[in-house]
Amino acid sequence: MRQIKIFDTTLRDGEQSPGVNLNQLEKLEIAKQLERFGVDIMEAGFPASSKGEFEAVKKIAETIKNVSVTGLARAIKSDIDIAWEALKSAKEPRLHIFIATSPIHMEYKLKKTPEQVIETAVEMVTYAKQKFTHVEWSAEDASRSDLDFLVNIIEKVIDAGATVINLPDTVGYTTPKEYGEMFRYISENVSNIDKASLSAHCHDDLGMAVANSLAAMENGATQIEGTINGIGERAGNAALEEFAVALNIRNDFYPYTTNLVLKEIKRTSDLVSKFTGMSVPGNKAVVGRNAFAHESGIHQDGVLKNTLTYEIITPELVGIQSNNLVLGKHSGRHAFKDKIIQLGFDLTDEKVTEAFKAFKLLTDRKKEVTDDDLFVILMDIQTDI
Numbered sequence: 001m002r003q004i005k006i007f008d009t010t011l012r013d014g015e016q017s018p019g020v021n022l023n024q025l026e027k028l029e030i031a032k033q034l035e036r037f038g039v040d041i042m043e044a045g046f047p048a049s050s051k052g053e054f055e056a057v058k059k060i061a062e063t064i065k066n067v068s069v070t071g072l073a074r075a076i077k078s079d080i081d082i083a084w085e086a087l088k089s090a091k092e093p094r095l096h097i098f099i100a101t102s103p104i105h106m107e108y109k110l111k112k113t114p115e116q117v118i119e120t121a122v123e124m125v126t127y128a129k130q131k132f133t134h135v136e137w138s139a140e141d142a143s144r145s146d147l148d149f150l151v152n153i154i155e156k157v158i159d160a161g162a163t164v165i166n167l168p169d170t171v172g173y174t175t176p177k178e179y180g181e182m183f184r185y186i187s188e189n190v191s192n193i194d195k196a197s198l199s200a201h202c203h204d205d206l207g208m209a210v211a212n213s214l215a216a217m218e219n220g221a222t223q224i225e226g227t228i229n230g231i232g233e234r235a236g237n238a239a240l241e242e243f244a245v246a247l248n249i250r251n252d253f254y255p256y257t258t259n260l261v262l263k264e265i266k267r268t269s270d271l272v273s274k275f276t277g278m279s280v281p282g283n284k285a286v287v288g289r290n291a292f293a294h295e296s297g298i299h300q301d302g303v304l305k306n307t308l309t310y311e312i313i314t315p316e317l318v319g320i321q322s323n324n325l326v327l328g329k330h331s332g333r334h335a336f337k338d339k340i341i342q343l344g345f346d347l348t349d350e351k352v353t354e355a356f357k358a359f360k361l362l363t364d365r366k367k368e369v370t371d372d373d374l375f376v377i378l379m380d381i382q383t384d385i
């Protein structure tokens with residue numbers, strides 16, 4: 001089993017979700033829960049972005065002692081200085097510094113030549129290393145960058161002291177095959193790559209962030225970055241709970257392990273959803289309301305006979321108490337009878353048939369039949385002698 005480090009950026013890239021703004025206390029509560037969840041590194045924020053953000057990162061760095069805390073900085077001295085002030089009391093102060101490397105970003109956003117980008121990157125990594133022991137350097141928009149340019153700049157930032165090289169798919173443009181090939185190319189062509197580790201950071205614009213992260217891992221990445229519930233800029237980042245559960249459930253296919261405590265997933269997801277105000281879609285993998293719910297009669301019958309028929313993940317694995325058989329118009333007699341017993345009724349077969357008919361009539365008027373609805377039907381039938 002190969003060990004994969006989990007870099008959580010819920011408090012930085014996750015907070016970049018449009019409309020999300022966490023205060024210091026909310027950030028600290030999420031940070032404590034991320035520590036219980038077992039992430040290896042947490043990106044607490046972008047200290048130079050505001051006074052409040054600086055204070056929140058500082059507080060997290062002072063409080064969280066079982067996880068390495070990091071903060072983001074642009075490749076400018078003042079960002080690095082501010083990040084140092086916020087992070088210096090962390091157990092293992094770590095800086096995450098980035099500069100764009102794709103032709104479109106260098107020309108239009110940075111207005112720098114590729115040579116100037118290399119010069120700035122090396123200068124700022126060197127500067128950061130005077131303060132921080134651990135420096136992660138990100139090639140923003142790596143997936144749209146020229147591979148040989150990446151090889152060249154990565155060799156130089158490693159010589160300047162970067163210990164983690166992150167290759168983000170900043171705009172969620174890449175595919176698993178292409179992203180995996182990029183990691184392979186970098187691993188095979190960067191002469192000093194043994195002095196650093198490779199990290200993947202994926203966005204979900206084409207819905208491939210988790211698949212791309214898995215592909216990176218299979219091609220040399222030993223650190224995966226993502227957020228809880230997949231929140232983040234635009235369509236969000238790779239959802240860490242999905243990545244972690246995929247590794248666990250398909251360990252026949254992925255011989256990799258993490259330090260994550262999977263039974264903390266539900267609690268972490270709920271907390272992030274509550275504080276960010278971003279509700280989790282019902283059909284979201286792993287943590288959505290419907291992820292362990294079964295509505296059709298055929299599925300409910302199968303699950304009642306053996307849960308493995310339609311459940312590949314046990315709810316307990318991710319900290320959910322049990323699955324949920326939702327009674328609706330597709331439900332069958334088996335789940336209905338099971339519910340009757342759960343509600344404490346003991347009806348003859350004839351009465352069950354009668355109740356089932358009444359229930360089916362109700363499902364034409366109501367999408368989901370609640371326990372209260374059933375109670376009314378069952379009381380009526382039980383007392384109708």
Ligand code: KIV
Nearest residue numbers: 098138140141168170
């Ligand atoms: O997506 C991205 O490129 C980023 C960088 C700041 C690492 O979030």
Ligand code: ZN
Nearest residue numbers: 013168170201
């Ligand atoms: Zn990002």
